[in-house]
Amino acid sequence: MECHFCKKKIDGRSDKIFCDVYCKSSYHYKKSKESIPNFYKKVDSHLKLNRRLLKNYNKAGKSTIRTAELVEMGFNPNFFTHYWKNKKGDVYLFVYEFGFLRITENGKEKYVLIKWQKFMENKVSTSSN
Template sequence: MKKCMNCEKELEGRVGKKFCSSYCKSNYHYARRKDKEDSFFKTVDKKLKLNRRILKNYNRAGKATVRAEVLTKHGFDPNYFTHYWKNKNGVVYLFCYEFGFLSFRDAKGVKKFTLIKWQGHMAN
């Protein structure tokens, strides 16, 4: 016997029936749609939280410089950030919540990140 796709109760009635009631049918489709909608949000949120955790871990003093390979090894993705701040010289720092970063290459061509923490004067 076939079972309801939502509650797995045994089905009675016509051959092609998939749900035991209109409630189960509605609940099943609502849950599937909700999972699809949330998947993008959950992915982005997860990446932002991971980025923040990594930046926090490597920036305990308020300002630091770290090789890009060190951060990316832990899963840091600079394409995910919450906002940006442009200093008076026009340099743009990207932020994951209160932890910011600036990508640059040193004199030897090694990619690095300058890490900073959000300060009150940056709000202006």
């Protein structure tokens, strides 16, 4: 018998397929990296990227950025966790605690970026509603 990862001879039980914990872990890590990303991983990575970008461009709690600039960095507005509607009827989409609203200002598409506030709690809606 030989190890599935390093191909060294294995001593011990007849059903043993790895020589040690390192080879077992390395084998499964390599296998997961080679496999096609599943739907969950794709969504999770988009959410993480969107959150990182919104956090990076919204240091003050509220800011505005050109839509094209965020999209160039990989931002995808179709991936969000929930939304909040203000009294004016504007619907902010949120990626965890960072929200965005698409607006047109002086003929240019922009996002207004905000951070989640305590007063918004009673008016939250999930994206599955």
